[in-house]
Amino acid sequence: MRAVVQRVLSASVAAGSSRHSEIGRGLLVLLGVAQGDTELEAEWMSRKIVQLRIFDDAAGRMNLPVRDTGGDILLVSQFTLYGDASRGNRPGFSGSADFEKARPLxxxxxxxxxxxxxxxxxxxxxxxxxxxxxxNDGPVTLILDTPQRL
Incomplete structure (x- = not known):
């Protein structure tokens, strides 16, 4: 599982003209599910995202997780995080889990x-x-991958 985590002042996502989700200060997370991922990877990644200490404390150091700041999380699925453009110019997505397997994760x-x-x-x-x-706030952007073996 792979996540691009961005500390934001605000973020929103829309699909068409009638559906919209938005947050204020918090994290925008783009989440990709890989072939072979299981609920173990989903749990590990979820815990890591919530516990990341990337918000400033009173001394101005990145030392606080989102839950300690009262911030929100906007989570967006993105299978293209496993795109591979190492050969040619058109990326392949064979590293991404199939739709039916990725959705429950x-x-x-x-x-x-x-x-x-x-x-x-x-x-x-x-x-x-x-x-x-x-x-983006900072900007602070991190790329997280689950460990090879959980």
Missing amino acids: YEKAVRSIEQHLGKPVMTGWYGEAMQVALI
Whole structure:
């Protein structure tokens, strides 16, 4: 499982003209599910996202996790995080889990993040084309990969 975690002042995602999710200060997380991922990877990644100490404390040091700041999380599925363009110019996505296998793991990650965060998580719409907007804070952007063996 791979996540691009961005500390934001605000973020939103839209699908079409009628659906919209948004957050204020917090984290925008783009989440990709790889071939072979299981609920263990979803749980590990969820815990890591919520516990990342990337918000400033009173001394101005990145020392606080999102849950200690009262911040929100916007979680957006993104299979293209496993795109491979090492050969040619058109990326292949064979490293991404199939739609039917990835969706339950994405949903598990949503539930797990909500449990660790202690409040609802805003999400995009799985498998749909979306428009994502954000105001990055810092900027602080991290790429997280689950360990090879859990």
